[in-house]
Amino acid sequence: MLSLNINGQSHQVDVDPDTPLLWVLRDVLGMNATKFGCGIAQCGACTVHMDGRAVRACNLPVGLIGERRISTLEGLNPADPVTKAVQDAWVALDVVQCGYCQPGQIMAAIALLRAVPHPTDEQIDSAMSANLCRCGTYVRIRAAIHHAAGALA
Amino acid sequence: MTTPAPRSTLASRRQILGGGSALLLATFWPAPRQGRAQGTPPPAGAAPEQGMLVDNAQAAFAPNAYIRIATDNRITLILPNVEMGQGIYTSSVMLIAEELGIDMAQVDIEAAPPGGGAEITGGSTSVMTEWLPLRQAGAAARSMLVQAAATRWQVAVAECTTRSGTIVHIPTGRTLPFGTVAAQAATLLVPQKPTLKDPATYTLLGRPQHRIDSAIKVEGRAIFGMDVQVPGQKIGTVAACPVGGGTLAGMNKTAALAIRGVQAVLVNTANNTVCVVADHYWAARKGLRALRLQWHDGLNAHVTTQTIYDQLHDGLNGPAIVANTKGDAPAIIAHAATTHTATYQQPLLAHATMEPINCTAHVRPDGCDIWTGTQIADRACDTAVELTGLPKDKVRVHCQYIGGGFGRRLEHEYVTQCVEFARQVPYPLKIIWSREEDLTHDRYRPAYVDQMTAALDSRGFITALTHRIVGPAVVARWDPPELTKDGYDEDLSVATVITPYTYPAYRLEFARREAPGIVTAWWRGVGGTRGLFVVEGFIDELAHRAGADPVAYRRAMLARNPRALAVLDKAAQAAGWNTPLPPGRARGVAVQFAFGSYMASIAEVEMPEPDNVIIHRVTAVVDCGRVLNPDQVISQIEGGLIFGFSAALYNEITLEGGRVQQSNFNTWRVMRMNEAPCKIDVLLMPSTEDPGGIGEVGTAAAAPVLANAMAAAQGRRYRTLPLLSPRNGADHKEQG
Numbered sequence: 016m017l018s019l020n021i022n023g024q025s026h027q028v029d030v031d032p033d034t035p036l037l038w039v040l041r042d043v044l045g046m047n048a049t050k051f052g053c054g055i056a057q058c059g060a061c062t063v064h065m066d067g068r069a070v071r072a073c074n075l076p077v078g079l080i081g082e083r084r085i086s087t088l089e090g091l092n093p094a095d096p097v098t099k100a101v102q103d104a105w106v107a108l109d110v111v112q113c114g115y116c117q118p119g120q121i122m123a124a125i126a127l128l129r130a131v132p133h134p135t136d137e138q139i140d141s142a143m144s145a146n147l148c149r150c151g152t153y154v155r156i157r158a159a160i161h162h163a164a165g166a167l168a
Numbered sequence: 169m170t171t172p173a174p175r176s177t178l179a180s181r182r183q184i185l186g187g188g189s190a191l192l193l194a195t196f197w198p199a200p201r202q203g204r205a206q207g208t209p210p211p212a213g214a215a216p217e218q219g220m221l222v223d224n225a226q227a228a229f230a231p232n233a234y235i236r237i238a239t240d241n242r243i244t245l246i247l248p249n250v251e252m253g254q255g256i257y258t259s260s261v262m263l264i265a266e267e268l269g270i271d272m273a274q275v276d277i278e279a280a281p282p283g284g285g286a287e288i289t290g291g292s293t294s295v296m297t298e299w300l301p302l303r304q305a306g307a308a309a310r311s312m313l314v315q316a317a318a319t320r321w322q323v324a325v326a327e328c329t330t331r332s333g334t335i336v337h338i339p340t341g342r343t344l345p346f347g348t349v350a351a352q353a354a355t356l357l358v359p360q361k362p363t364l365k366d367p368a369t370y371t372l373l374g375r376p377q378h379r380i381d382s383a384i385k386v387e388g389r390a391i392f393g394m395d396v397q398v399p400g401q402k403i404g405t406v407a408a409c410p411v412g413g414g415t416l417a418g419m420n421k422t423a424a425l426a427i428r429g430v431q432a433v434l435v436n437t438a439n440n441t442v443c444v445v446a447d448h449y450w451a452a453r454k455g456l457r458a459l460r461l462q463w464h465d466g467l468n469a470h471v472t473t474q475t476i477y478d479q480l481h482d483g484l485n486g487p488a489i490v491a492n493t494k495g496d497a498p499a500i501i502a503h504a505a506t507t508h509t510a511t512y513q514q515p516l517l518a519h520a521t522m523e524p525i526n527c528t529a530h531v532r533p534d535g536c537d538i539w540t541g542t543q544i545a546d547r548a549c550d551t552a553v554e555l556t557g558l559p560k561d562k563v564r565v566h567c568q569y570i571g572g573g574f575g576r577r578l579e580h581e582y583v584t585q586c587v588e589f590a591r592q593v594p595y596p597l598k599i600i601w602s603r604e605e606d607l608t609h610d611r612y613r614p615a616y617v618d619q620m621t622a623a624l625d626s627r628g629f630i631t632a633l634t635h636r637i638v639g640p641a642v643v644a645r646w647d648p649p650e651l652t653k654d655g656y657d658e659d660l661s662v663a664t665v666i667t668p669y670t671y672p673a674y675r676l677e678f679a680r681r682e683a684p685g686i687v688t689a690w691w692r693g694v695g696g697t698r699g700l701f702v703v704e705g706f707i708d709e710l711a712h713r714a715g716a717d718p719v720a721y722r723r724a725m726l727a728r729n730p731r732a733l734a735v736l737d738k739a740a741q742a743a744g745w746n747t748p749l750p751p752g753r754a755r756g757v758a759v760q761f762a763f764g765s766y767m768a769s770i771a772e773v774e775m776p777e778p779d780n781v782i783i784h785r786v787t788a789v790v791d792c793g794r795v796l797n798p799d800q801v802i803s804q805i806e807g808g809l810i811f812g813f814s815a816a817l818y819n820e821i822t823l824e825g826g827r828v829q830q831s832n833f834n835t836w837r838v839m840r841m842n843e844a845p846c847k848i849d850v851l852l853m854p855s856t857e858d859p860g861g862i863g864e865v866g867t868a869a870a871a872p873v874l875a876n877a878m879a880a881a882q883g884r885r886y887r888t889l890p891l892l893s894p895r896n897g898a899d900h901k902e903q904g
Contacts, residue, residue, distance in 0.1 A: 042448030
């Protein structure tokens with residue numbers, strides 16, 4: 016049994032320690048906001064926060080997490096100013112298309128804005144280029160991050 | 169989105185869809201021709217009358233879109249089109265809401281169960297096909313509700329209107345919610361030709377509306393096929409023979425079953441596919457690795473990328489089908505003083521939707537349920553009926569949000585595969601393809617070779633044009649009756665025959681060459697995307713050859729096409745075509761008419777090195793007829809361009825020993841944010857023409873506009889995709 020701190024709650028899971036966090040979230044705990052895209056940390060669809068930093072859940076073995084705090088999109092406090100600013104900006108600018116990559120994009124954007132409240136285009140590109148979007152919503156993601164940063168000012 | 173009800177006979181279908189409702193209106197949804205766009209109208213008599221409104225009870229055919237108004241005033245729109253990012257739920261709601269007199273927020277959406285024969289979402293056809301029928305459905309429902317209210321109030325119908333889900337008696341200001349008269353309205357005859365609103369009075373259509381699926385998608389609540397959780401489900405992952413037509417030679421089943429969590433190893437001998445079932449995906453994945461599958465590669469073991477290209481180039485000579493002809497182009501070319509010939513080559517392309525292929529099925533002795541994302545629910549249902557032998561009304565397809573379609577989910581082989589494995593187990597089985605399986609067993613956009621020859625007048629303009637396309641006919645497998653009796657696939661006419669240009673003499677030929685060992689299929693615009701790269705590249709070559717400005721050259725060719733000319737002029741103006749560029753930058757242009765829409769695009773690029781392209785800016789001017797939701801048209805063009813740039817610059821599926829060599833996003837490069845254009849400006853032309861398609865328009869422009877800009881930057885042509893392919897170097901040498 017492994018103990019994981021996910022969204023502020025302790026979860027006991029009975030899986031091999033090499034199991035990536037992604038599949039514990041999705042298939043063991045039934046938490047589906049975190050998406051599977053590639054399994055090799057190339058696309059960012061599975062982005063979650065570990066101690067507040069954006070990490071890829073698909074190649075993070077649960078055995079290595081220990082006491083560190085994991086947060087997923089469904090566990091975010093919608094009233095948190097950064098979360099709210101980002102989600103509101105995404106809706107206001109109609110960023111989403113198919114929407115499959117967007118949970119990962121939003122988790123990456125929230126982590127970015129917590130670390131860099133007013134990022135430049137270059138800082139956005141650098142933080143977000145690990146997250147693929149096949150629908151090609153990049154121009155709006157960039158604009159939405161600026162929009163959210165403005166709302167937080 | 170709630171799970172749709174089962175299909176069955178018309179009566180029970182109606183019963184289920186209308187369950188508990190007071191008014192249920194059905195509208196016939198005209199089937200798009202193919203799952204893709206055609207700029208040509210369907211042949212006479214091919215489709216039933218569009219926009220016919222029927223009362224279910226009298227329906228002579230199965231309708232497949234519904235407005236349901238419940239007595240508690242809940243309004244539900246049941247739609248056959250699937251939402252895969254293109255914003256179709258939003259524009260469908262707008263069309264109905266506008267005529268019915270309700271607010272966007274008052275509408276719930278359900279996915280229609282299969283059964284109407286038209287559940288194909290593809291080819292940028294959705295708005296085109298639903299523009300009239302959905303408005304008519306809304307207007308008919310409005311008319312019946314108003315009639316019912318007017319009768320109750322004992323007032324004239326003309327004194328009533330609808331607003332925000334209520335009927336309003338204008339002189340007195342009295343109101344009644346729709347729900348209170350819905351039962352009465354349902355007893356009235358459905359008007360066959362309801363009066364539609366004057367577009368000048370529209371309050372929703374033509375004005376930007378927020379997407380109705382944004383909130384659930386940014387909060388992670390949208391249920392994609394991947395997210396389906398059926399009680400008791402197990403997770404499977406699969407491996408099919410890596411070489412098409414090969415067979416299973418051996419495996420270590422014991423090793424797989426020894427992995428913790430693995431429940432079963434299933435084999436489909438007919439398709440040479442193995443499925444490992446486990447409690448969760450990771451255990452299934454480990455089990456699949458532990459199998460150490462061995463394969464007999466079979467007859468296609470020799471296939472390489474070069475095999476495919478050689479076969480395509482070979483098709484440039486010898487017999488071909490004449491697909492379109494005007495005048496005697498070959499004779500004019502034979503006698504012309506000046507001619508110009510160019511050969512273009514395009515690769516196999518994968519779809520690589522962000523959501524890998526997946527399907528969940530529960531096959532029981534008495535029924536079968538399927539949960540998946542599909543652009544073609546009817547075929548998903550039919551395949552299960554065929555495999556299980558169950559009656560049609562016992563098979564239910566629950567359509568989920570689609571994490572990227574791009575034509576991939578016009579295929580249903582993954583549904584067939586899932587049902588075949590699910591038949592072998594008593595529990596619901598969710599099959600998830602690894603990204604590696606998704607890329608190596610995709611059904612690919614075909615590779616093509618095109619050759620164009622033009623006879624030129626003294627000013628360098630076309631007097632005759634011949635064009636030969638060599639490649640597969642996708643429709644021959646996907647919808648065989650649509651292959652013409654000569655063996656032509658009319659999808660190939662998009663952006664070739666269907667073009668903003670007119671030529672004095674023209675001949676289009678098609679030499680069919682099917683690729684061995686792989687399956688080819690639709691993509692985000694097969695005909696339009698492949699054709700536009702060739703045609704707009706060639707026109708650009710001719711402009712350069714004539715020493716003409718590429719915009720001015722096209723303007724001269726478009727003199728009799730005001731809509732095309734207008735988008736080109738506006739794009740040139742908006743992009744500052746005639747203004748000087750910073751050092752090191754170059755511009756390229758492309759003009760198109762495809763999927764019923766016009767667009768001109770201009771890209772501004774910089775190439776610090778021959779293999780490094782910075783896209784500084786793209787300007788696109790679109791005339792897609794009447795715009796329903798302007799911001800979503802802009803969004804589709806932005807995204808379509810980036811999708812197309814990704815393929816144009818980087819993507820090529822290659823084969824070695826019959827095996828696809830690209831397996832994940834480390835070898836299948838997708839444009840990232842830092843590589844995407846810094847700026848995309850999309851401008852919409854005001855128009856009252858019927859709406860054209862938009863989902864594939866941006867993608868079609870991407871390769872030609874970028875290739876033409878890169879040609880201007882580097883002073884050489886780019887006739888081979890991907891643009892960063894080393895083959896473009898070889899291409900260069902052939903040019904005089």
